[in-house]
Ligand SMILES: Cc1cc2nc3c(=O)[nH]c(=O)nc-3n(C[C@H](O)[C@H](O)[C@H](O)COP(=O)(O)OP(=O)(O)OC[C@H]3O[C@@H](n4cnc5c(N)ncnc54)[C@H](O)[C@@H]3O)c2cc1C
């Protein structure tokens with residue numbers, strides 16, 4: 001039973017989560033083909049061909065794939081699935097958007113955001129904001145799976161698969177790209193950063209968020225995250241949100257600053273290796289899961305920490 | 310334009326869920342239940358569209374137990390016009406929910422379906438996309454802004470890395486993200502008025518949809534517990550600790 005893996009990439013490069021999704025597909029078993037659908041995505045296809053354990057890469061060119069339009073991915077993948085027993089996509093905004101359409105078209109119940117493959121029909125996935133781990137067995141003949149990247153170890157780039165091309169679906173599609181606002185940043189990407197510094201409501205303004213959180217992140221070479229409260233209030237951009245309904249991270253070091261530790265926030269960071277919490281409230285729930293807790297005023301502590309590192 | 314809003318009755322988001330000792334599921338006995346928070350955002354958006362004259366009627370649909378009527382009433386009190394309860398005590402998976410919703414869309418002919426991005430119990434994030442696929446409709450998931458422009462709907466989406474705006478041909482499915490709006494509280498007079506608004510009660514069989522689950526639950530377990538660590542006295546002590554474990 002072969003597996004088709006949807007690659008997450010920027011055309012010029014492969015996103016790290018692709019190698020993790022391939023790792024999940026390996027645990028599932030069978031030949032693994034990686035689909036790189038993009039626009040001028042040659043470099044990403046070449047990188048995918050190097051992933052260990054990949055049989056071949058299918059490279060599809062089309063401008064619609066610049067913007068991850070879900071209907072286009074559905075139109076491309078559904079016919080291809082005649083030759084595959086499973087479709088694996090990373091649980092990124094593109095994967096979450098497209099995979100359920102493919103599942104519905106194949107009349108399959110998707111298994112969302114798996115954290116473990118037990119066998120070819122049994123998977124673990126967190127539910128209730130990670131307060132419970134459910135093991136489910138799928139009775140569908142074909143599987144449609146999204147994969148939580150932080151739960152799998154990326155495969156190495158030691159392979160040399162062949163690259164085939166295939167045609168893009170003709171369209172037209174009923175949704176058209178209008179515009180995008182993508183922030184450019186030199187900081188490590190939040191989802192794959194080795195260290196993450198996150199700020200909460202206590203930062204009280206975008207200016208203070210930038211003045212207090214960013215210098216510490218830069219000192220640590222860290223990605224920057226935020227709580228929902230900080231994002232809602234406009235202190236940080238929406239894609240910084242860590243949590244049940246934001247990004248899930250599991251870095252070596254997570255520093256939570258002025259974040260209370262609501263279950264929805266913990267859902268996105270409690271698998272971090274080392275958690276540091278800085279909060280003025282001794283009773284803050286974040287301290288119940290932190291390895292190192294520092295009680296006090298963040299506006300004093302964080303600048304001191306930044307200057308002493 | 311008629312707007313259809315599917316709402317799910319879930320555990321209240323303030324409650325910490327407990328796994329049952331026999332690992333058969335999460336204990337929902339005597340637990341406070343509420344409308345899925347994303348679905349409140351969907352209702353709010355539909356009501357705002359109606360207030361702007363963009364929507365003519367708002368139909369709230371829930372698939373669930375008899376008590377899901379209460380959840381529908383919350384939507385009616387916020388400003389929706391009528392409800393449909395597809396009553397069942399079975400746990401219905403997103404695929405079957407989407408199939409039932411697709412049948413309701415066929416008979417109701419809405420111009421727009423606004424669903425939540427994710428139910429906070431199963432965390433599937435799948436139903437809206439599945440419905441769109443079954444209908445052959447475009448979708449604007451994870452919406453943080455929605456604007457109607459003639460026969461197209463401009464949807465700004467929260468994506469990894471930032472925001473993306475799509476133009477969808479109507480009819481379409483939108484799924485709501487947290488920043489789309491702040492749901493209103495229903496006023497007492499509106500809660501009273503909502504009691505008189507009609508709710509149709511149906512069953513999955515009325516729509517000819519097989520709701521037999523495709524995923525069987527092997528077990529539901531507690532996640533690995535993370536023990537609290539230690540308090541450190543000051544910044545110097547913190548740095549020393551982080552160095553000692555090689556974190557910096
Ligand atoms: C459907 C739904 C989904 C959600 N999804 C998410 C999600 O994905 N991610 C997420 O984060 N949240 C999410 N939430 C929100 C979550 O419930 C909390 O409201 C949120 O995490 C709180 O953010 P916070 O900790 O920054 O704010 P607060 O809870 O207000 O905490 C602020 C903390 O800062 C401390 N503080 C204040 N001043 C100082 C100071 N000077 N120095 C030090 N400490 C100080 C306070 O003691 C307090 O503990 C969701 C909620 C819902 C309903």
Ligand SMILES: Nc1ncnc2c1ncn2[C@@H]1O[C@H](COP(=O)(O)O)[C@@H](O)[C@H]1O
Pocket residue numbers: 314315316317318345347348370371372373401403406423424425426427428429431432433434435436437
């Ligand atoms: N049983 C249900 N009844 C009505 N709507 C539902 C139901 N289950 C899911 N939905 C809708 O689908 C959205 C996403 O749910 P899910 O795909 O389960 O994460 C919810 O926010 C609701 O709008």
